[in-house]
Amino acid sequence: MRRNLLAWLVLLALALGVVVAGCQAPFGPKPTATAMPPAATASPTQPKTETIAILHTNDMHGYVEPELIRVGEKSFESGGAANIAGHIEAFRKEYKGKVLVLDGGDTWQGTFVSNKSRGAAVTEMMNISGYDAQALGNHDFDWGQEVLKERAAQAKFPFLAANVVEESSGKVFSGAKPYIVKSVGSVKVAVLGLGYPGTSAISKAANVKGLKFLPGPETAAQYIPALRKEADLVVVLSHLGLGDDEKLAASVEGIDVIVGGHSHTEIRNTKRVGNTLIVQAGSKAKFLGRLELVYDKEARKITRYTTSDELLSVVSGKIAPDAQVAALVTKYVKDAQAIMDRPLGETLVDLEQGYAGEFPLGNLIVDAMRSVDAGYGKVADVAMHNNAGVRSSIPKGPITYGQLYKVLPFDNVLTAMDLTGAQIGIILEKAVAGRPGNMLVSGMTYTFDQSQPEGARIKVALVGGQPLDPKRVYRVMTIDYLAGGGDGQVEFKNGSNLTYGDPTVDVVAEYIQRHSPVSPKIEGRIVGR
Amino acid sequence: MSEKVKVWVDGKEDTFFLGLRVRHAIGYQAVKAVEQGRARVQDADGNGVDLDGALYDGERLFVVYSKRRPGPVNASS
Structure with missing residues (x-):
């Protein structure tokens, strides 16, 4: 009987302890962190x-x-x-x-x-x-x-x-x-x-x-x-x-x-x-x-x-x-895979990968970039894409999404921002500092002279046929890689009012579908010596 | 929310547009090393961070090079 009484007292004390604990804030402190294997804690006891x-x-x-x-x-x-x-x-x-x-x-x-x-x-x-x-x-x-x-x-x-x-x-x-x-x-x-x-x-x-x-x-x-x-x-x-x-x-x-x-x-x-x-x-x-x-x-x-x-x-x-x-x-x-292999359209010319300056495939890409909304319900004044980001060629004939993906394999997305003419000038100078003409453009042209010292190589830059105005703010469409200062183009990081768009490859794919058959050519957008 | 975020890469402070990713902050050569399995990116706690992780204000990233780190077989160069 005494043992039973003792047992009841112990149970009562335990129960009171539990009640007190239960009255504490519902979110109590946690124990010191310890590794906890599941088998050791899932005990039914x-x-x-x-x-x-x-x-x-x-x-x-x-x-x-x-x-x-x-x-x-x-x-x-x-x-x-x-x-x-x-x-x-x-x-x-x-x-x-x-x-x-x-x-x-x-x-x-x-x-x-x-x-x-x-x-x-x-x-x-x-x-x-x-x-x-x-x-x-x-x-x-x-x-x-x-x-x-x-x-x-x-x-x-x-x-x-x-x-x-x-x-x-x-x-x-x-x-x-x-x-x-x-x-x-x-x-x-x-x-x-x-x-x-x-x-x-x-x-x-x-x-x-x-x-x-x-x-x-x-x-x-x-x-x-x-x-x-x-x-x-x-x-x-x-x-x-x-x-x-x-x-x-x-x-x-x-x-x-x-x-x-x-x-x-x-x-x-x-x-x-x-x-x-x-x-x-x-x-x-x-x-x-x-x-x-x-x-x-x-x-x-x-x-x-x-x-x-x-x-x-x-x-x-x-x-x-x-x-x-x-x-x-x-x-x-x-x-x-079936969609990858399905033709988006056709090209009437070979679309060769270019390493420097202007080339038809590059023009096609930047034209596609400049054809879509740049953030204010309008297209950009200028589109810019680095030459090095174009990684493959497409032969004359049907163009599949799979082929286009090899041309633009980096999953970049369109990125529009405001840049002044002076900032665009800095970007162009950087583009002709190393590999000559490493910036594809749409909506503008530029002429450079590599015999001149760095920083003074851009001779003429025109936007929409007008001289680039250092003080004017232009809407520029580019890619997120460059917006992050890729290729050493850190001036993009000083842009403002940035907006993001669709993946570049998808934008170019839709452009080809809309304009097929395509036949881009060299137009004198980038002229250098 | 600010248009730009401040991030430290290997102790060096830099500023990036909101929405850019780890691959934009660490530079092309480091991205290549990660894709080829020669490096990994870690945060201040030593947690691995993917190249496509969104940058956040105050993030501290470190590029850790290792010859034995595995990487994707078909990594682009």
């Missing part, structure tokens, strides 16, 4: 705790096929949607279904296979893998809002973006939800989505028309208090980039985990800022993140979490790929 896992990808950019990697004489395959799906399925079994599968956005744009289906290929594969939610990245707007809404209708999971709102109503963009609350085992998890606040500054204006992209911290601060009441854990699914994720964690209380994206950072050891854990899984489907969390239901806090080796390298042969996804990849690759 710990009923007060629940072990769950957040599986995550981000910035897949349409990489549904694995990429071949070499190590010395050997090689292996990295990434791929079928391998990712195989790992997700294995973890689902390991955690007895107590997993949350999230993607941090920028999911579709980036490979020909995915681009040609406007991301439908990736969404179909994510449906099979049972994703629970996806944040909206800036590139997810690359094909406009209607395509995004088509993907939303296709997806069996919601897109989350609490800070992407419609200007007219102030409501969250109709292709997305602000958050979800989902039960994972016995743990209620709220997932709040945040898109990239700078999306309107780095996307085509038409694609984001009528939308506002609000700052992450302010938006999160509005939602988090209510979500904390509704759920046991609060996760932010973010496309802010690691720098802003860290600022968010430091400035907004009550976020347990940030699953990030945008900066393509491979966070192998879980980062902790205050009481918030930050994870991100690189990019291009090369990694699957696995954040194991042990949640104490009575203390209402995370008591253990994965601190090291949070990223699983996705490599062919490690695990059986998902057969259904693998079959889809094969189908979409075959479809894409």
